[in-house]
Amino acid sequence: MLEVDLLSVSYGKHVALDNVSLTVSPGEMVAILGANGAGKSSLLGAIGGRVTPAHGGITFEGADLLRLPDHARVEAGIALVPEGRGIFPGLTVAENLTLGANPRHARAGADAQRAEILALFPRLGERLGQVAGTMSGGEQQMVAIGRALMSAPKLLLLDEPSLGLAPIVVQEVFAALGRIRETGLTILIVEQNARATLALADRAYLLEAGRITGSGPAQELRTDPAVVRAFLGGAIPAEQ
Amino acid sequence: MALTTLILGLVLGGTYALLALGLTLQYGIARIMNLAYGEFTLVAAFCLVALFQGAGIPPLWAMIAVAPAGYAVGWALYAVMMRPLVTRAGNSGRLEVDSILATFGLLFLIQGVLLVVFGANFTSISYLDQGVRVLGVSVAANKLIAFGICAVVGGGLVLALHFTRWGLTLRAVAQTPGSAPLVGIDVNRMARQGFALGTALAAVGGASVAMHQTFSATGGVVFTMKALVIVIMGGVGNIGGALVAGLALGLVETFVATAIDPGLTLAATFAIFLGVLLWRPQGLFGRG
Ligand SMILES: Nc1ncnc2c1ncn2[C@@H]1O[C@H](COP(=O)(O)OP(=O)(O)OP(=O)(O)O)[C@@H](O)[C@H]1O
Numbered sequence: 001m002l003e004v005d006l007l008s009v010s011y012g013k014h015v016a017l018d019n020v021s022l023t024v025s026p027g028e029m030v031a032i033l034g035a036n037g038a039g040k041s042s043l044l045g046a047i048g049g050r051v052t053p054a055h056g057g058i059t060f061e062g063a064d065l066l067r068l069p070d071h072a073r074v075e076a077g078i079a080l081v082p083e084g085r086g087i088f089p090g091l092t093v094a095e096n097l098t099l100g101a102n103p104r105h106a107r108a109g110a111d112a113q114r115a116e117i118l119a120l121f122p123r124l125g126e127r128l129g130q131v132a133g134t135m136s137g138g139e140q141q142m143v144a145i146g147r148a149l150m151s152a153p154k155l156l157l158l159d160e161p162s163l164g165l166a167p168i169v170v171q172e173v174f175a176a177l178g179r180i181r182e183t184g185l186t187i188l189i190v191e192q193n194a195r196a197t198l199a200l201a202d203r204a205y206l207l208e209a210g211r212i213t214g215s216g217p218a219q220e221l222r223t224d225p226a227v228v229r230a231f232l233g234g235a236i237p238a239e240q
Numbered sequence: 241m242a243l244t245t246l247i248l249g250l251v252l253g254g255t256y257a258l259l260a261l262g263l264t265l266q267y268g269i270a271r272i273m274n275l276a277y278g279e280f281t282l283v284a285a286f287c288l289v290a291l292f293q294g295a296g297i298p299p300l301w302a303m304i305a306v307a308p309a310g311y312a313v314g315w316a317l318y319a320v321m322m323r324p325l326v327t328r329a330g331n332s333g334r335l336e337v338d339s340i341l342a343t344f345g346l347l348f349l350i351q352g353v354l355l356v357v358f359g360a361n362f363t364s365i366s367y368l369d370q371g372v373r374v375l376g377v378s379v380a381a382n383k384l385i386a387f388g389i390c391a392v393v394g395g396g397l398v399l400a401l402h403f404t405r406w407g408l409t410l411r412a413v414a415q416t417p418g419s420a421p422l423v424g425i426d427v428n429r430m431a432r433q434g435f436a437l438g439t440a441l442a443a444v445g446g447a448s449v450a451m452h453q454t455f456s457a458t459g460g461v462v463f464t465m466k467a468l469v470i471v472i473m474g475g476v477g478n479i480g481g482a483l484v485a486g487l488a489l490g491l492v493e494t495f496v497a498t499a500i501d502p503g504l505t506l507a508a509t510f511a512i513f514l515g516v517l518l519w520r521p522q523g524l525f526g527r528g
C-alpha cells in the first residue's frame with residue numbers, strides 16, 4: 001500500500017534521513033522505533049507532505065505521492081497526526097471534528113464516523129462545545145486522532161501519540177489505538193514507548209541516526225537483545 | 241435631533257463596518273495588509289458614477305455587477321502581484337512587510353490613474369435622494385438603501401462564517417494556517433479567496449459610498465485608515481467586533497459632526513484609535 005524507496009531528507013547540510021526504505025501493506029500496523037533525533041518525524045513528515053525530501057520516492061496505492069501537495073495527500077487517504085498534534089486550538093472539539101471530514105470522500109459518511117469516534121473517546125462527546133486549546137494534553141491528543149479518523153483515511157500516520165502524557169493517559173491512548181487497529185485500518189506509528197507499541201504492531205523498523213538498522217515482526221523484536229537494550233531497557237520481559 | 245444623529249450614524253457606520261470586514265478578511269486569511277484597500281473602494285465608487293452619468297445605468301443595477309467585478313479583480317491581483325510575494329516569503333514572516341510595501345506602491349499607482357481619469361474634484365451623484373420618514377426623522381432614500389445593502393452583505397457574511405462549512409474552513413485558516421493542510425485545506429486557495437472576497441467587499445462599500453457621499457480621487461487613504469482603525473478596535477480577526485466597531489465609529493463621527501464641528505470627525509476617529517491602542521491594544525472585544 002505504501003512504499004518508501006531510498007528516501008533522504010536534509011535540513012541544510014544536516015542529513016536527517018539517509019536512504020530509508022520501508023513498506024506498509026493493507027491492514028498492517030507498522031511501528032518505527034528510534035531515539036530522539038533519529039529522523040522519525042522527518043519520515044512521517046515526508047509521507048504527509050510537510051517535509052520535502054532531497055531524493056527518493058514514495059508511492060501510495062501505486063501512485064507517486066511526492067507529486068501531491070500536502071493537502072492533496074489527505075484527499076488521497078493519508079491522515080497525519082503530527083508531533084504537537086496540529087489541532088485548531090481556537091475552535092471547539094466539534095468544529096475540529098467537522099474540519100477533519102473536510103476531504104470530499106469523507107463527507108458522506110461523516111455522521112457515522114463521528115458517532116464511532118465519540119464511542120472510541122467518550123470524553124470528546126462530553127466536551128463537544130469546549131474550545132480545544134483549553135483541554136488537557138491527553139484530551140487534545142484524542143481530538144487530534146479523532147479529527148484524523150474523520151477524514152476516513154486508508155492510512156493513519158501517528159507521530160508519538162503518547163508524548164508528554166501521564167502513564168494512565170498513555171494507557172488510554174494505546175487502548176484506543178488497539179480498537180482502531182481492530183477496525184482493520186492501516187497504521188504507521190512512530191513511538192518511543194516501544195513496549196506498548198510492539199504489543200500492538202505487526203511489524204517494526206528500527207531507525208537510528210537517519211538509517212534503518214533493523215526490522216522484523218513485532219513479536220520477535222520484543223525479545224531481540226539489541227532492541228531490548230536500546231528501546232525496552234533492562235532485562236528481556238518474561239514471556240510465556 | 242438625537243434620533244437623527246443615531247440614524248445617520250448607523251447609516252455611515254454600516255458602510256464603515258462593511259469596509260472593515262473586507263480589510264480584516266484580507267489580513268486575517270491572506271495575511272496581506274492591503275494599504276491600497278481604500279483605492280479599491282474609490283475605483284468602485286467612480287465606476288458607479290461613470291456608469292450612472294455616462295450610460296444612465298442606475299447605481300442599484302450597477303451594484304449587482306460591482307461585487308463580482310471586485311472579486312475578479314482581487315483574484316487576479318492576488319495571482320499576479322501577491323502570490324510571488326507569498327511564495328518568496330515562505331514561512332519566514334516576511335510577507336507582512338513585503339505586502340505593506342507592495343500595496344503602498346499600488347496605492348499611488350491607482351490614485352494616479354484615478355486622478356488622470358476622473359480629476360481631483362469632489363464627486364457625487366443625486367440618486368434617490370428624496371426623503372423617507374424613519375421614526376419621524378427624514379432620511380434620504382439612497383442612505384437607507386446603502387445601509388440595507390451593507391446590512392445584508394455584512395450580516396450574510398457573518399452568518400456564513402459562523403454557520404457554514406466554508407466559513408469554518410476560513411476561520412480555521414485564519415486562526416491556525418499551519419494545521420489547515422492536515423485536514424486537506426489548500427491554504428493558498430483559501431488565501432486567494434479571502435483576498436478576492438475582501439476586494440469585493442471594498443467594492444460594495446465603495447458603491448454604497450458613491451450612492452450617498454461626496455468623495456475624491458485622493459480620499460482612499462482615509463477609507464483605509466478608518467477600516468484599519470475599526471479592525472483594530474474590534475480586535476484583529478474578530479468579525480463581529482469589526483461590525484460593532486464600524487457602527488460605533490459611524491455614530492461617533494456623526495455625533496461629532498453635528499454636535500461639535502464637521503471638521504473634527506477625522507480627529508475624533510484618531511483620538512478613539514489612540515485611546516484603543518493605549519488602553520486596549522487587543523481591541524474592545526478582544527480577549528485578554
Ligand atoms: N526544520 C528543521 N531544521 C533543521 N534541522 C531539523 C529540522 N527538523 C528536524 N531537524 C533535525 O533533523 C534530525 C531528525 O529530526 P526529527 O524531528 O525527524 O527526529 P525525531 O526522530 O522525530 O526526534 P524526536 O524523537 O525528538 O521527535 C534532528 O537532528 C533534528 O535536529
Ligand SMILES: [Mg+2]
Pocket residue numbers: 040041042083159160
Ligand atoms: Mg519527532
